[in-house]
Amino acid sequence: MTVPIRVLVCDDQLLIRSALVTIIDAQPDMEVAGECGDGRAAVDLAAQVRPDVVVMDIRMPVLDGIGATRLLAGAGVPNPVKVLVVTTFNLDEYVYEALRAGASGFLLKDAPPAQLLHGIRTVGMGAALLDPDVTRQLVGKYAARIRPTDSTPRDVPLTPRELEVLRLIANGLSNSEIAATLVISPETVKTFVSRILAKLNLRDRVQAVVYAYRQGLVT
Incomplete structure (x- = not known):
């Protein structure tokens, strides 16, 4: 049996975070390793649960998704974690900076669930995910x-x-x-x-x- 992809979900909006958790947990090849509402908590929790992929919002309190991504996947980070940025903010500077910080992919929150799941699987396998139009x-x-x-x-x-x-x-x-x-x-x-x-x-x-x-x- 294939080992499931362990996913950490980080979003400060509880309703969105709960929806993401529900969608991911329903997949036979995935499991939610944890969830949190800010970037600092994501960094701390990732050190404990060692997820394969972090689904990361950008605009959050305490530490935003850019700073968290840099700490999780930036240059020189030992044992970097793959980060998939999922945000409502299309193509703003935050998205660009998150990709520079080390994110492996980018999706909009209004993407269909199937596209989100495909993104998690793609990033989990070590590939990058950046929609051609977005690029x-x-x-x-x-x-x-x-x-x-x-x-x-x-x-x-x-x-x-x-x-x-x-x-x-x-x-x-x-x-x-x-x-x-x-x-x-x-x-x-x-x-x-x-x-x-x-x-x-x-x-x-x-x-x-x-x-x-x-x-x-x-x-």
Whole structure:
């Protein structure tokens, strides 16, 4: 029997938190490891229950979701915990900062339950989850902040085809969209993505998007 994904739910709104707990606990491959209403409690509780995924709100008292994500999944954190940001605030600076802080994914609270559960499973398996439309809007809004001051592309240790795939990732295309654009199979795209992340020592697609803009590979 597959070991269930242990999920910690952190949201300061009791009604929303209860709904998330109910949906997650009803899944045969998931279990709620704990729940809390602020970021500080999430950090403390995660140290006790060691969840596989933390479903994290952003705007909360005591410690917001950005600060909590940084403590749970930020650079240099020993035994980092995967964080899935779920918020009502679409594409504001808080979301961008949460992703920079180490979040592995982002969903809106009005997403269907099936999409939320898919997100938890995706993040739990070690992949990143960032909706392609969300990616396009995020990089469009914040690209100037992460783009180098000069527009000359940097030397990147990738093949021409890998560079092509990286640029498409940075433009917000999903694996299936990349496959259709390049007329290759989705499995081949997955292979390219894995190679890109490994060569550049990146954790996930979110970091790949930021990397591409920082290196001046997309405009």
